[in-house]
Amino acid sequence: MKRFLDNDFLLNTDTAQKLYNDIAKDLPIHDFHCHLDPQEILENKSFKNMTQVWLAGDHYKWRAMRLNGVSEKFITGDSSDWGKFEAWADTVPNLIGNPLYHWTHMELKTFFHVDKLLSPETAREIWEECNEKLQQPEFKPRKFVERSNVQFIGTTDDPTSMLEYHKLLKEDESFKVTIAPTFRPDGALFLEKTTFHDWLEKLEKSSGQSVQTIDDLLNAMQQRVNYFDKIGCRASDHGLSQMVFTDVAKEEAGRIFIKRYSNEKLTNEEIVNYQSFLLFELGKMYAEKKWVMQLHIGATRNNNTKMFNRLGADAGFDSIGDSSMAEGLSRFLDALDQENALPKTVLYNLNPRDNYVLATMTGNFYEAGIPAKVQFGSAWWFNDHIDGMVQQLKDLGNLGLLSHFIGMLTDSRSLLSFVRHDYFRRILCNLIGEWVEEGKAPNDRLLEKMVRNIGYENAERYFTNR
């Protein structure tokens, strides 16, 4: 029997262990999509305690605590930080079977050298030991990043952001890691939201242009794309609950924009038409800048109205949607391709039943010289566990070219989540190891190259304009 979290954790064959130890373990990290706060990294903020570095902002953990019956006071409420930590420690022993159990202990072990299991019995000693360490220089944001061998972080940013922290980080020669913004224009696309007018005001301010028509909007967005590009942006990101695409003329999109601008209610068809138009125009801007376009498709968001009113979005009340996406996605990518304006694109699905849809979609478009120009992104969010990742890797292997996969990203809001790359690498090496031991793949040096590429090199190449 193996010991929990030993050195060969998840590595069940000699080949897997060798691939991991010789290659995967020490690869740098190119974390091209996450929700880390650049201000925290710039200011190298000191965390007073484990609750601040570990539990604040992590809606995966909040969700688990609620499932464990914890009162909101100890999750997002006004309890003391110790009270919140204790509630988390009380939850952890119930997490066996959930990736949070693995991540939690990997994070304690990797960053804090704590080998104990977190539980109500060990909560106090782990709290004290880690809090004390948090006061040392090795336990500050920049050190968490550097100790994880991270070379690139892609944050997620609103187009109206002036990116002041990114700018300062870029100028700071004492910190070698690239922290690049990612263009996430939800504010422009979701015009049905009550916040639309406020967002437009911010857009006017940041772009220095008045925005009253669709032409104004496109000009202002182009201005923001140019600005982001100057600060080092290499990608955009979109969260779309579904993917519907229709070919819409600018006049029609302009009419819909004016209707919403004057506070009239839009039909669903108008919303979809406007979004199709804008997404298409944005796609062309991305292609021109040689950015990567990321499409995260299929979340059903803010399901709990009471809690949405209390806490807002991204608080742990989202789940998997069941809408169809194949037709719309195909029409959208094809429309861009026909104009020779299809950017490199990464497709992520939240419903695992859509794996085959996306994995096959990637083969429909190509550009000589860019391996797998359209990528099937790594197992996203509710799929980000052993079974989900193995399935995504197998599906991509069966239907595309796994060797060209750009690999893992954390998608996280916590600086300690970089261990998820280690988790992924172990899973990847284990899967390849299994294939070798079963005679399904040769025991050849090419596997080392494959692991190096999927673990780091492919992403680095894909997101750099090389």
Ligand SMILES: O=C[C@H](O)[C@@H](O)[C@@H](O)[C@H](O)C(=O)O
């Ligand atoms: O992994 C899941 C997340 O952190 C999740 O909150 C994000 O992927 C978010 O839905 C987004 O739209 O960017």
